[in-house]
Amino acid sequence: MNTFMDKLENVLMPVADKLNNNRYLTALRNGFMVALPLIIFGSIFVVIANLPIEDFIGEEAYSTLQDTLGPASAATLSIMGLFVILGIGYKMVEQREGESIYGAAVALGAFLILTPQVVDEVSGVIPTSALSAQGMFLGIFTAFIAAELYQYFVSKNFTIKMPAGVPSAVSRSFSALIPITFTLTIFLAIRIIFDYTPFETVQNFIYTVIQEPLTALGSGLPATLIAVLLIQVFWFFGLHGQIIINSVLDPIWYTLNDQNYQAFQAGEELPNIVTKQFIDTFIVGIGGSGMTLAVLIAIFVVAKSRQMRELGKLGIGSGVFNVNEPVIFGLPIIMNPLVIIPWLLAPVIVAAVTYFSMSIGFVPKPSGVIVYWTTPPVLSGYLATGNHIMGGVMQLINMGIVFMIWLPFLKVMDKQYYEKEKNAA
Template structure:
């Protein structure tokens, strides 16, 4: 099958699905909600790179580096660290706007509902909301809470359960009172859900979600099959708006770090490295090529084949952060989340890279990771070189993986770019 026929086949299969999904009000609100948060995400990503610049601690000393990180930390803490907040408000706002309601109240009621369902205890101190719950960890709960809260708010408004103020009352006051009963009814429903869950072993809805996701992961081991399953789960979680890396790492990190330490001891002793799958295998040869999903390849492809203004702008904005393995601008800007046009390469590419990396190491073409912890913001090529104990083969392997991922993404990104380009032309 030649290139044009393959592209036509992809278009015939994926475009009708994409069109249906793009016309779905919930997915549209989800996409537009992430767009609300995108400028803040990009800002935070830039400062994450600046605050974690590789090897800066060795250049300026640990004490100066700690002070430097402390000074820059609030930039990412107040944006990336609580990005769920902005997404939730954006979804509630956009969904309510779709129905022609008071969009700002849809946004704030969604956020208030989410806070009601969020654990409010930190290290035994009550009345404190962990910031991690407001970020990527709380995203899954936040998305569905925003949908339900906006729908409930719309339902009560359409039932006309509102307070009517007399003529002559300022419009801002009148709107506040009209929203009072719908907001009260909506948030009361979420209070009842919280109370019900407080009588379960999970205590809160957020704990329930994390428990049912994490427990199955603990049964996985550290071989190639298990690693492929973990990589697949990471990509699937991300596609649905969950921070896949946080979820899988929280379960697998103890296993991966233990294997990493075994390799480090063997490397220092000059004996054979016992493990291939380690923490650095994941961090350097998967995440270390542009972040989760190895999206540095996507950025490079954008510069090569991108025609649409939207894709070019995303590439320019995402490139500086992507070079240091921070890829939120691409994940939320392309977007990756709930985008059927990129589902196949998003899931397939890291799995193929995992198999290539493992095969290269098990056959002796590339040394396994030496157990050296390379800073996660170290750019690709240098990252692979250092992770394998200064072996040039590690750098070459990273380059091969980047090229393979580019090849997998190429037809799908071209189709996405064509879609954006035609939309831009019709909008003129």
């Protein structure tokens, strides 16, 4: 067993280390973190605007409530890609210790140059769909390339040097002028070139060649189960599996999430089961990675050893809010062969059961509303499914599955701890 674990560690650790330290994935992850508060703000008002209170206040008042609160989500959640682009551009240049605000500006400018500004034959208008998760793939690539080009021109000293005594804000602005001009000119040339291709726009090219195939792959059950399993494997070796996998798959999951959100707002059938909230609410959002809130409950049921009882008391408070470091490091889970089977198996089974339950209509699909990750289980399931009680019920079922899988392994661990404590006494 130890030999196998050593070999697995030797394979996974270098891969995970490269992913963790890759500057593009780091900028992508941090770019999403910049956008997250705005996304959460918009999601809160979507939830409020869609509370099941129409029968109590009347159809007209309910419609007025939705119209009144609509701008909150329209100005944030509906154009989330815009904030991600700004965040990535900022973080990319910040990593090189450059003028990060110009990284955000040039990323946004490059993206807007590539974006057709026509809606229903009316020119000079930017479609909000291009600024949402639908345009995120192009936005991500554009932000990466624009920030790199900007920093390249800065590093080659293609800048205007202002004399001493000029205010620093003015000096920095002129220093950025030539790098930004060169960068945006390149993107303008790219747009002109695509005008003469069968794709007509860069958006059509990205969607056809990259986004559509990846989104279709990411929305399926097999890819989801592999992602969930990898999260658990990385965590087992002490690496933050959620950050590593999210860095790669968040653009896909957010795109799927946005498709559901648009359908939910329009009152149409939701197209996707797997979305960002499918992962965050029905797997990670039940005590953290590995769904360890159910593990803590099982500890309270079986624990005789003092170590396990104290761990339960220590972890339950934070576990309710999906913070599970006390369990991961206190049980422990990292590099503990006694728990590798339930640790890897439980989330995969839960993902499959939840997917099947949503596919047959037992539980509504995630509505696309972003529920903050610290929201306690049951409440988060209710909110994520468009204020439907079956979302919370599904989370309770998932907790029961995790509880039953972990129970025999916790009994074995508790017996070992108990025997050690007796011998020590």
